[in-house]
Amino acid sequence: MNEIDLHHVDLNLLVVFEVLMETRSVTATADRIGRTQSAVSHSLARLREQLGDPLLVRVGGKMQPSPFAELIVEDVRPILRSIRRVIAPRTLFDPATSDRVFRIAMPTLTKVIAEVSVRVEAEAPNVKIEWLPAHHDVYAALSEGLIDLAHLGGEPRLPDGIEEQVMDPFSWVTFARRDHPACEAWGIDAWRKYPHLMVNVTRSMQNPFPVTSQGDASARRVSAMIGDSAGVASLLEKSDFLATFPAILLAWDMEVFGLRAMRPPVDLGPVLVRFFWSSRLANDAGSIWIRSIVIETYRRLHAEAERKLSGDALLQPSPNVQPPNLR
Structure with a gap:
């Protein structure tokens, strides 16, 4: 032959x-x-x-x-x-026996982190999660495989090799301590008068909504900028700061820290919110597992926070009311 x-x-x-x-x-x-x-x-x-x-x-x-x-x-x-x-499809990841370390970059959403950690502990007791701030070079870190999953708001164009999951839009809520003088006459004047606290999410996205000019009636006075959302509730409890964030960030901290939720007196447009990851890890069994847990938890808690801080739960702005002086 x-x-x-x-x-x-x-x-x-x-x-x-x-x-x-x-x-x-x-x-x-x-x-x-x-x-x-x-x-x-x-x-x-x-x-x-x-x-x-x-x-x-x-x-x-x-x-x-x-x-x-x-x-x-x-x-x-x-x-x-x-x-x-x-x-054959890869099924090499076994949560029960894995000791893999996952790195997730996102704002410090304490409720999300807590519930994800509980579920991971139950399903994968040897798995570790490193929670990182969503810094300015998160896209490069994702592409290089240094981060498994990231979550950010904003609309920068994603580089090639990154996949995304777009989440439901959120409502903006202004938070302050319960006895803040702005609560007595909440409106555009109070919005402009009292100092605002802002979180620098990334170098390319420093504000949760567009900055307005000083001549604009809706301009806010940002007096403090911090690098991460952790500790915001404690800062608000001890100061006259106002802070405007998505409901999911502080919805469960209000009672503990004595905060009040108010509807912003200005029209704040929607912000694109996404989870994203490297295309190279799209079919990795471990990556699929952790993504499903984090995204499912976020989606559920986001909906719960939106229900929690809606309607009568929000102090509505009163037009043309002059706020009292700072204490």
């Missing part, structure tokens, strides 16, 4: 051959692999031509293998098993 050029061998022919050797029937083989009888017969004819052997011939109404077919089928079967194993 002449040497065979593997470039011209169709591996599907070996799949047909393996099933034929089991069933010894063109009809049964066609049924098992979902092809027509003529297609199976054609595949057998091509394989006979390429291997230079009859392989299976009909004897007494049934296909009988040649000695060569009996010999090579024992080599073909492990080859096909290896190919199936190589191309």
Whole structure:
């Protein structure tokens, strides 16, 4: 037999051959692999031509293998098993036994972090999560595989190789201590008079909404900027700062820190909110697992926070009311 050029061998022919050797029937083989009888017969004819052997011939109404077919089928079967194993979906991540470290970049949403941590502890006691601030170079870190998942608001164009999940828009809520003088006459004047606290999310997105000019009636006076949202509730409790954030950030801290929620007296447009990750990790079993937990938890708590701080729960602005002086 002449040497065979593997470039011209169709591996599907070996799949047909393996099933034929089991069933010894063109009809049964066609049924098992979902092809027509003529297609199976054609595949057998091509394989006979390429291997230079009859392989299976009909004897007494049934296909009988040649000695060569009996010999090579024992080599073909492990080859096909290896190919199936190589191309099978990866299921190498087992939460119960994994000690993998996941790195997630997002604002310090304490309720989200707490509930994600509880679930991860229950499902994967040896897995660790490193929670990082969503810094300015988060996109490069994602592309390089240094971060598994990131969450940010804003609309910068994502670089190539990044996939995203767009989340529901959120409502803006202004928070202050419960006895803040602005609460006595909440409106545009109070918004402009009292100092605002702002979180520098990234270098390219320093504000949760567009900065207005000083001549604009809706301009706010930002007196303090901090690098992370952790500790905002405590700062508000002890100061005259106002802080405007999505409801999910402080909805569960209001009672503990004695805060009041108010509807901003200015029209603040929606902000695109996304989770995103590297395309290289899109089908990684561990990455899929942690993404599903974080995104599912965020989505549920976001909806809960929106319900919690809506309607009568928000102090509504009163137009044309002069706020009292700072204490």
